[in-house]
Amino acid sequence: MDDRYGQDVLAPGWREAGRTIINKQEATRDLVVEEVATGFCGAVTRIEKGIVTLEDRHGKLRLFPLGSGFLVDGVPVTLINPTMKTTQQRARTASGSMAVANAPARVALPSRIFVEGRHDAELVEKVWGADLRIEGVVVEYIEGVDNLAELLAEFKPNAKRKVGVLVDHLVPGSKESRIAEAVARGPHGRHVLVVGHPYVDVWQSVKPARLGLTSWPQIPRSIEWKHGICQALGWPHAEQADIARAWQRILGQVRTYADLEPELLGRVEQLIDFVTVDNA
Helix, strand or coil, rough: CCCCCCCCCCCCCCCCCCCCCCEECCCCCCCCCCCCCCCCCCCCCCEEEEEEEEEECCEEEEEHHHHHHHHEEEEEEEECCCCCCHHHHHCCCCCCCCCCCCCCCCCCCCEEEEEEHHHHHHHHHHHHHHHHHHHEEEEEECCCCCCCCHHHHCCCCCCCCCCEEEEEECCCHHHHHHHHHHHHHHHHHHHHEEEEECCCCCCHHHHHHHHHCCCCCCCCCCCCCCHHHHHHHHHHCCCHHHHHHHHHHHCCCCHHHHEEEEEHHHHHHHHHHHHHCCCC
């Protein structure tokens, strides 16, 4: 005869009887999760000090504490920090390339990538630096493109000594586009690739959401752009040192390629491919 009162309630395991077991899930990069309380769904982009950053398909970022209250494929999970082993298995550079452990920098190739200014060079270094050292590519800033033709004449590009150039505001009718067209028609055009992004300044290639903005402020042409940006954001802008600090504040929000607009990402990757092909 069955015991209608069931088993001994004090028997081992009685506390777990009837409970739903919620599995632990390592918050690895690109894992898509949903936060139950808000319904926000996005991919893991960053883990820092017990906080997970999720990015939805529109590029919106939300921060949540690790722990319970998440769904993966509709199943409740408890998000935890990735283990060291998992991190090593998925190790990638800031550009998204697979990281090569303990790889020495390659001897510099004769080819070069030119960028307009210091800020461009610092941004490229932060995101693509590891890749460039593996490939042996040197990035130089040339303080604008007005003298690009003279620099190329001095550099003397050829099939083994190519030059890739990244410029700001490369849009139809701009000064930069006219310079790019002249270089392409010139004596070095075959061994030089000039590409660019549509932004007035490389600052704009950082996703505005990284700074808590919905979009970058529109600055009248009568105002110097960087000063105008700082003024619009309520940042100090009276001196050049203020502009430098503003840039460091912006650059500090960049961790990986996911923090940059695709209009810049594609162009830098294009230049790296151009200057490295046939140079092995």
